Amino acid sequence: MSRQLDIALTVNGERVSERVEPRLNLVDFLRDTLGLTGSHVGCEHGVCGACTVRVNGTIVRGCLMLAVQCDGARVETIEGVSDSGAIADLQEAFTRRNALQCGYCTPGMLLTAQELLARGGLPTREEIREHISGNYCRCTGYHAIVDAIEAVAQQRNGSKA
Amino acid sequence: MKIVADTPSPLTALDRPNSYIGRAVPRPNLGRLTQGRAQFVSDVTLPRMAHVAYLRSPHAHARIVAIGKSKAEHAKGVIAVVTGADLAKVITPWVGVLSHLKGIKSAPQHAIAVERACWAGEAVCAVVARTRAEAEDACELIDVAYEELPAVTDPETALDPQTPVIHPELGDNLTFERTLDAGEVDKALASSDAVIETTFLFGRHTGVCNEPRAVVADWNAGEERLTVYHGTQAPHMMMNLFAKHLDLEEHQVRVVTRDVGGSFGIKVHTYADEMATVALSKLLRRPVKFVADRIESFVSDIHARDHRVHAKIGVKKDGTITAFVIDDLTGIGPYSVYPRTSGIEANQVVNLTGGPYACPNYRARARVVFQNKNVMCQYRAVGHPIATAVTEGLVDLAANAIAMDPLDIRRKNLYPDDAYPATAASGLRFEKLSHHASLEKIADMMDYKALRAEQERLRKRGIYRGIGFASFIEVTNPSAAFYGVGGARISSQDGATVRLDATGAVFIHSGVTEQGQGAEAVLAQCVASAFGVPIERVRVVTGDTDNVPYGGGTWASRAAGIGGEAAWQAGKALRQNVLAAAASILQAQADALDIVGGIVVDKGTTRERITLDEVARICYFRPDTLPPGFQAELMVTRHYVPRAWPFAFTNGIQASHLEVDTETGFITLLRHWCVEDCGTVINPQLVDEQIRGGIVQGLGAALFEHCLYDERGQMLNGNMADYLVPMAVEMPDMEVGHVVSPTADSELGAKGAGEAGTAGAPACVMNAINDALRPLGAKPLTEMPFTPGRVLAALGRV
Numbered sequence: 001m002s003r004q005l006d007i008a009l010t011v012n013g014e015r016v017s018e019r020v021e022p023r024l025n026l027v028d029f030l031r032d033t034l035g036l037t038g039s040h041v042g043c044e045h046g047v048c049g050a051c052t053v054r055v056n057g058t059i060v061r062g063c064l065m066l067a068v069q070c071d072g073a074r075v076e077t078i079e080g081v082s083d084s085g086a087i088a089d090l091q092e093a094f095t096r097r098n099a100l101q102c103g104y105c106t107p108g109m110l111l112t113a114q115e116l117l118a119r120g121g122l123p124t125r126e127e128i129r130e131h132i133s134g135n136y137c138r139c140t141g142y143h144a145i146v147d148a149i150e151a152v153a154q155q156r157n158g159s160k161a
Numbered sequence: 162m163k164i165v166a167d168t169p170s171p172l173t174a175l176d177r178p179n180s181y182i183g184r185a186v187p188r189p190n191l192g193r194l195t196q197g198r199a200q201f202v203s204d205v206t207l208p209r210m211a212h213v214a215y216l217r218s219p220h221a222h223a224r225i226v227a228i229g230k231s232k233a234e235h236a237k238g239v240i241a242v243v244t245g246a247d248l249a250k251v252i253t254p255w256v257g258v259l260s261h262l263k264g265i266k267s268a269p270q271h272a273i274a275v276e277r278a279c280w281a282g283e284a285v286c287a288v289v290a291r292t293r294a295e296a297e298d299a300c301e302l303i304d305v306a307y308e309e310l311p312a313v314t315d316p317e318t319a320l321d322p323q324t325p326v327i328h329p330e331l332g333d334n335l336t337f338e339r340t341l342d343a344g345e346v347d348k349a350l351a352s353s354d355a356v357i358e359t360t361f362l363f364g365r366h367t368g369v370c371n372e373p374r375a376v377v378a379d380w381n382a383g384e385e386r387l388t389v390y391h392g393t394q395a396p397h398m399m400m401n402l403f404a405k406h407l408d409l410e411e412h413q414v415r416v417v418t419r420d421v422g423g424s425f426g427i428k429v430h431t432y433a434d435e436m437a438t439v440a441l442s443k444l445l446r447r448p449v450k451f452v453a454d455r456i457e458s459f460v461s462d463i464h465a466r467d468h469r470v471h472a473k474i475g476v477k478k479d480g481t482i483t484a485f486v487i488d489d490l491t492g493i494g495p496y497s498v499y500p501r502t503s504g505i506e507a508n509q510v511v512n513l514t515g516g517p518y519a520c521p522n523y524r525a526r527a528r529v530v531f532q533n534k535n536v537m538c539q540y541r542a543v544g545h546p547i548a549t550a551v552t553e554g555l556v557d558l559a560a561n562a563i564a565m566d567p568l569d570i571r572r573k574n575l576y577p578d579d580a581y582p583a584t585a586a587s588g589l590r591f592e593k594l595s596h597h598a599s600l601e602k603i604a605d606m607m608d609y610k611a612l613r614a615e616q617e618r619l620r621k622r623g624i625y626r627g628i629g630f631a632s633f634i635e636v637t638n639p640s641a642a643f644y645g646v647g648g649a650r651i652s653s654q655d656g657a658t659v660r661l662d663a664t665g666a667v668f669i670h671s672g673v674t675e676q677g678q679g680a681e682a683v684l685a686q687c688v689a690s691a692f693g694v695p696i697e698r699v700r701v702v703t704g705d706t707d708n709v710p711y712g713g714g715t716w717a718s719r720a721a722g723i724g725g726e727a728a729w730q731a732g733k734a735l736r737q738n739v740l741a742a743a744a745s746i747l748q749a750q751a752d753a754l755d756i757v758g759g760i761v762v763d764k765g766t767t768r769e770r771i772t773l774d775e776v777a778r779i780c781y782f783r784p785d786t787l788p789p790g791f792q793a794e795l796m797v798t799r800h801y802v803p804r805a806w807p808f809a810f811t812n813g814i815q816a817s818h819l820e821v822d823t824e825t826g827f828i829t830l831l832r833h834w835c836v837e838d839c840g841t842v843i844n845p846q847l848v849d850e851q852i853r854g855g856i857v858q859g860l861g862a863a864l865f866e867h868c869l870y871d872e873r874g875q876m877l878n879g880n881m882a883d884y885l886v887p888m889a890v891e892m893p894d895m896e897v898g899h900v901v902s903p904t905a906d907s908e909l910g911a912k913g914a915g916e917a918g919t920a921g922a923p924a925c926v927m928n929a930i931n932d933a934l935r936p937l938g939a940k941p942l943t944e945m946p947f948t949p950g951r952v953l954a955a956l957g958r959v
Contacts, residue, residue: 102423106195138854
């Protein structure tokens with residue numbers, strides 16, 4: 001077993017200092033060390049996207065990044081993004097459209113969708129599908145998710161006009 | 162903006178004022194799921210909780226000669242290293258048979274393998290440690306000496322005399338066999354103008370739930386009670402099994418099921434590693450957590466399908482189908498899965514093949530054999546995708562043989578919509594189906610004629626598009642005929658308890674469970690409508706065997722049709738009780754009052770007489786002011802089980818439009834349609850999303866999903882990089898339509914909708930591919946999944 005390392009970072013705006021094993025991945029750190037269980041573990045090899053979180057403003061796979069790589073970083077999870085209200089319209093659209101069933105993929109799906117929507121403009125359904133194609137949903141068949149993201153793109157675009 | 166309009170269904174009988182039946186009411190539990198505030202089993206932590214990791218057999222079949230534990234026992238963080246023999250002292254083995262599947266046999270299965278491992282992935286030793294990582298580290302230090310045994314992997318040779326028998330005490334590798342011979346098949350085939358014969362192959366695939374299987378077991382020695390936090394579809398069934406095999410009374414066991422990250426039939430079975438985890442908690446007298454990782458999910462979650470069906474159809478020139486004949490063979494791993502058995506899927510294939518068609522001549526044989534691969538059992542739409550693909554594949558081949566349009570041959574042979582009640586050649590009884598109305602509706606939705614014209618035009622430019630159909634029937638709302646009559650303690654009835662609380666809100670406790678399909682929304686809709694309160698005032702409680710009525714849970718599309726009816730009846734009963742209390746307070750006649758929008762009114766008016774919170778306040782806090790002898794009963798329970806029909810059959814039809822790239826073999830799905838008839842539609846949005854989600858699971862089976870094994874029984878693609886699942890970019894938009902034929906077996910008239918999408922999607926994709934390639938003279942594709950390689954092979958290009 002290798003030596004533990006100290007890391008300091010901000011998670012959802014809170015300063016966090018912990019001593020971790022070098023092998024601990026980011027999503028296990030968030031879930032098991034910090035109790036932020038909104039980020040989920042689906043495949044543990046970077047395919048399913050259930051562990052999607054934001055590091056320094058960019059979405060990453062929490063299972064493909066080590067906690068020690070986040071020393072000094074700014075990490076945001078579904079809990080923080082929800083509390084800030086930044087994706088309230090997207091969450092509302094997912095709810096109205098029933099764009100989730102079991103909900104296990106949803107936190108990662110929302111963060112991925114938000115990244116696309118934050119670019120602005122009106123993505124086509126094909127572009128939406130392409131953008132979320134690294135996030136696995138077994139329940140919905142994706143149609144409702146595409147609908148919800150498309151609806152929010154239209155709303156946000158309309159409100160800017 | 163594509164958000165579904167909140168429109169009422171054609172329903173009228175249930176139109177109480179402010180009824181929520183037929184409306185797209187949002188689900189009450191979505192806030193926690195969208196905000197990362199849900200509680201899945203994998204999120205549960207308890208004081209003193211330990212983690213278990215299982216060392217799994219690398220061999221498909223091997224004798225366990227010795228297990229060296231000592232290095233692992235001394236590893237950092239390790240609490241215990243436990244073998245199958247150790248654990249057998251606290252948990253008894255089980256045998257997955259049911260008495261109504263005549264002749265089915267299996268061998269005792271242990272929580273952890275004892276003496277012998279029978280598939281690559283079966284747990285042979287457990288390590289319990291402070292963390293999962295430490296438990297996995299210690300697994301690497303266990304020294305197991307194996308003596309490899311011959312592996313039986315090919316179902317085709319499993320019954321040959323020279324093939325080793327996996328469980329010698331059973332005599333052979335045959336798990337179950339069923340035969341059926343209805344009508345006069347030979348005579349019918351002889352009188353046919355064409356007889357078409359082919360073989361259909363279905364790849365083994367699995368559920369790939371986004372949240373892997375998970376269990377936290379907490380044996381509290383102080384109160385001699387076991388609490389199991391379990392991602393299961395059937396909490397009461399599991400309560401019974403935990404008690405039975407751990408030598409406990411049922412009342413000593415509580416199963417708690419909160420949020421479940423996908424189930425689809427995967428989480429309705431007894432898994433050896435989950436049973437072992439519960440036993441370890443009892444052995445070690447502390448909470449133990451097990452969460453399958455993705456790799457072990459692939460080799461231990463049940464697999465499904467893997468059927469080889471030789472099939473035959475006879476047809477006359479006028480399009481009359483004369484007979485169906487099938488011979489099904491399926492390999493189910495080394496054990497029949499407990500307690501539902503692994504004979505059900507093949508049994509369903511026999512039941513359902515030919516089911517939409519009024520053809521009296523039908524012969525079937527199904528054989529289920531043991532093999533040294535992971536176990537197979539019931540996964541979403543059990544047997545339906547196979548029966549539908551065989552039936553609809555044959556019907557299209559027959560249509561082609563007599564140069565008839567695929568819709569016309571269906572119009573000619575589907576049970577007429579006025580033929581009900583009807584009994585199929587297989588013996589299934591249909592109360593009311595709507596095959597023809599569904600077919601005409603889908604032809605209209607997709608503009609069939611225009612698509613055919615476009616197909617013709619594009620072919621001239623070398624673009625090959627196909628249109629495929631699949632009519633289907635679906636088993637829902639099962640009575641005791643499914644499992645209860647076979648001796649399994651799996652409840653077909655379900656209960657609902659509703660209670661008026663002290664502020665006028667209503668609680669409902671139900672025996673069905675929420676797996677994401679929206680059962681809690683449906684229960685709230687039923688209670689709010691029957692009782693008469695705004696839906697925001699209904700709180701739904703499910704998934705806790707200490708606190709909900711005894712019930713079956715969620716499987717076989719039963720939650721809305723059975724659990725919903727119980728909730729509806731309970732809501733009505735509570736309304737009567739509350740009106741009796743209100744009448745007593747108001748000195749009025751109860752039958753002259755009603756509850757509308759949460760207020761007691763004069764019946765037929767909106768004139769307010771008393772609010773519910775005032776009724777509740779008086780009944781709970783000032784019962785002394787009520788007339789002598791009157792006792793308010795503000796909590797009632799009702800149960801429901803279908804009695805008139807063993808199953809509520811539904812029906813529908815799907816259509817696929819796709820394009821085949823004849824250079825690469827790649828298939829692009831362009832559009833998909835489904836018209837289905839699940840009776841009364843309680844929540845149109847939830848029904849449509851069940852259909853869409855189900856379709857995509859069927860599309861995965863048709864195009865991508867396949868558990869690949871080598872001849873030694875090793876799974877070759879047990880991870881999500883190599884086992885392909887449908888992702889957003891490959892999937893089409895899907896249009897869903899409805900025909901409504903309510904069942905008269907319940908007041909609501911609702912049937913199930915969970916299997917329909919998966920039942921029909923693979924068949925219509927297969928027919929669409931073959932439709933696309935027909936002008937090129939390709940051999941019809943009948944082996945799923947339809948990979949680019951298989952498409953190119955059919956075209957003779959590889």
